[in-house]
Amino acid sequence: MEMSKPQKYTARVSDKYFLTENEKFVYLKFELVLPDRIEYKAGQYVSIKINEVGERRSYSIASTSSDNHGFHLIVEVVGEGKGSNFLKNLEIGQEIEALAPMGQFVIKETSKKMLFVATGSGIVPIWSMINDLLINKKETRQMRLHWGMRNEEDLFFVDDLNQLSQEHPNFVFDIVLSKPSEEWDLCNGHVQDCLRRDFSSGLNDWEAYVCGRPEIVIEIVNTLSELKMNPENIYHEKF
Ligand SMILES: Cc1cc2nc3c(=O)[nH]c(=O)nc-3n(C[C@H](O)[C@H](O)[C@H](O)COP(=O)(O)OP(=O)(O)OC[C@H]3O[C@@H](n4cnc5c(N)ncnc54)[C@H](O)[C@@H]3O)c2cc1C
Structure with a gap:
């Protein structure tokens, strides 16, 4: 199965809202800035730079590749967790750096x-x-x-x-x-x-x-x- 190679993207938050009243799960939509197109398979993830030291966290892509101008994420906010709170606190318009697409967890070609x-x-x-x-x-x-x-x-x-x-x-x-x-x-x-x-x-x-x-x-x-x-x-x- 052909998989695209990961590359570095700059992406901008275009929408953000909580999925649950307890604010435990947040939905984030990103639009690509540069490059402005992405190809990925359902099940793959992005690796996001979460601070200036260069620490990263992985987040699966919630959207499907029918939208190739961006990706959506769903983040579970974990206590004081660095990555999940970084994403939770992003504001609309802010930019992030991501490596994508990553991972092999994709649908296999079988008949089962x-x-x-x-x-x-x-x-x-x-x-x-x-x-x-x-x-x-x-x-x-x-x-x-x-x-x-x-x-x-x-x-x-x-x-x-x-x-x-x-x-x-x-x-x-x-x-x-x-x-x-x-x-x-x-x-x-x-x-x-x-x-x-x-x-x-x-x-x-x-x-x-x-x-x-x-x-x-x-x-x-x-x-x-x-x-x-x-x-x-x-x-x-x-x-
Ligand atoms: C391939 C891949 C895809 C992923 N996709 C997603 C995704 O789509 N959405 C998502 O929310 N997360 C996803 N994760 C998990 C994500 O990468 C982080 O590990 C998670 O957000 C916690 O990171 P943090 O920096 O907030 O917490 P950290 O600062 O790393 O950890 C804080 C503390 O919380 C604990 N902890 C970590 N995760 C959880 C948890 N889920 N529940 C309770 N305690 C926890 C840790 O053990 C640690 O003690 C994915 C991980 C991988 C490897």
Whole structure:
């Protein structure tokens, strides 16, 4: 598969807003200044210079390559984290330096059914992949998403996911909350528990794209192997 080589970009913030009332997840839109065009694949990321010392942090691209004049990011604000707070505090019009596109976590050319498993901000590359497949590529293969989050206050994109699944019957999603309120009557616990519940008959004709924090990715990959998914068909990105 042809991948573009990473290059240095200057990009300007063109929009920024919080996705959740608790201000934990921020959506940022960047337009390219120089060079002014980019080619990337859904699932790839950008490496952003976050200070004058030259420290960098990686952020997956939330948008799809149908827009080649810029990219969108979704950032989980992590306590006093340097990178996430740098991005959270950017103002519209400010410029950043980014290396892009980076990474190999992209959709493979196969004919298998696709299972996406994300936890927390691990949804970002998967969001780009699902939109690219359903909207740009008109994919008709069966696609499932399991997205693990902590509680209702952290959720975003639920209306968009509902709309995607209504418009594309081959796409079904489940949100799994580890600490839901008493009113939550859908999946709760860990994503691994819901995978075991939903795929008890095995996953040998599926492939998986998994993204989240490293220790959770390892647990999910082990669960998928338990469910008879061939390890060669499991692709992952660790945040
Ligand atoms: C390929 C790749 C793509 C990524 N894409 C995204 C993305 O799309 N969106 C996104 O928000 N992040 C993404 N990340 C994570 C991101 O690069 C940073 O690691 C993250 O924003 C924390 O960096 P920081 O500088 O804010 O915190 P740091 O100053 O590096 O760390 C602060 C403290 O927070 C802890 N910490 C780090 N991450 C988390 C977390 N998620 N939850 C709780 N505690 C944490 C650290 O262990 C540390 O103790 C990605 C990482 C990789 C490797």
